[in-house]
Amino acid sequence: MTETTGAFPDFPMARGCPFQPPAQYAELRAEQPVSQVTLPSGSTAWVLSSYELVREFLADPRGSADRTLPAYPSMLPRQPVSSAEAKGLLTWMDPPEHTTHRRMLVNEFTTKRVAAMAPHIQQITDSCLDEMLRTGGPVDLVQSLSLAVPSRVICELLGVPYDDRELFDQRTNVILNHQSSVEERMTAWRALRGYLRDLVAGKVAQPQDDLLSRLVKKYQEAEIFDLETLTGLTNSLLVAGHETTANMISLGTVFLLEHPDVLADFKARPETAPQVAEELLRYFSIADYSTSRVTTADIEIGGVVIPEGSGVIALNSAANHDETVFEKPTEFNAHRDARRQMAFGYGIHQCLGQSLARLELEIVYTTLFRRIPDLRLTVPAEQLRFKHNAAFYGIYEVPVTW
């Protein structure tokens, strides 16, 4: 049953089964695909829960991504982040500012450019697995592999010292965890920003052969260089670049271990890794409500007028489980064509790093089960701590052995 404390059902909604989206999403889609919910703050927001409406809305230029707007649907007590402190965060920008900065970055993440990183990602994955095999089980897969691979990949790509990972991992966790207090989140936010500002300033003083140094040069040549903007862009890339992929590695691995038939199929045909990864992305849709916006005009959608200045959550997980687009959506099916899934969002903010994320997932799942075919959990899956209270769904620790 849907919990209700205000006039509308409470949001976020709880997952009954850790492998399924909240059951209420399907009810909303069937009964009222444009509906309203009550947020933890007590304010209300609109929720879109069908594939068609989520797509239509995310393509609409009258939806602002500016998270400093009071109506932006926040799952947390609002952080007093000023516009200056949010400067350069790509996901928070609207055009024309967003267009300018996205254009500066897009070349770094083309499918071709990312494909060239495959040997290096393979090397990083192998070295993590070498280490796991050397120490022997049990180990926490999250630290040994799930976080280690994407963190190293994004650090090396950007030119962020990997040895500093504890510093930004811890702060990222505090910022994304719904249980952190506003003060804790603001302290972590400012500390992370300070660290990244110093890092970018270092690239200005002493450019190296990395993405950040290339960006600094590009911005200087275009005469739009600004330290705060570059700091924010670095923040967007670093946080989005490791935390999300790490959660998908953990969830995908646990899902496969818990579904021996699917795993056997995958081990027998590792060349299906792209389809398996795509279906896992659809199935988990871990950045479920990150595709939220504020209306900058009255918008008629699905026969309902959403007034100007309203918060709208375009639930990509609900869209990815729409039975009119994905047959038997609650079933995992690596043979379906999942490429229309929207776990990476849709429209102008669609994930910039999606090719990189896909490649990392494909390489990690394949290599993990090839090199450690008898991998197993040391505790029943029900005992794992799933991230029900964080901005991105995932698992805190995954104890494994072999």
Ligand code: HEM
């Ligand atoms: C499985 C992993 C990932 C998932 C599920 C994911 C999901 C998403 C989603 C849903 C958005 C859209 C947010 C919105 O509409 O407001 C987004 C944007 C973004 N993602 Fe990812 N992401 C992943 C991995 C990555 C990686 C590896 C990078 C590496 C750089 C990255 C960089 C970004 C950036 C920079 C944006 C903002 C794009 C913009 O605002 O124009 N993401 N991601």
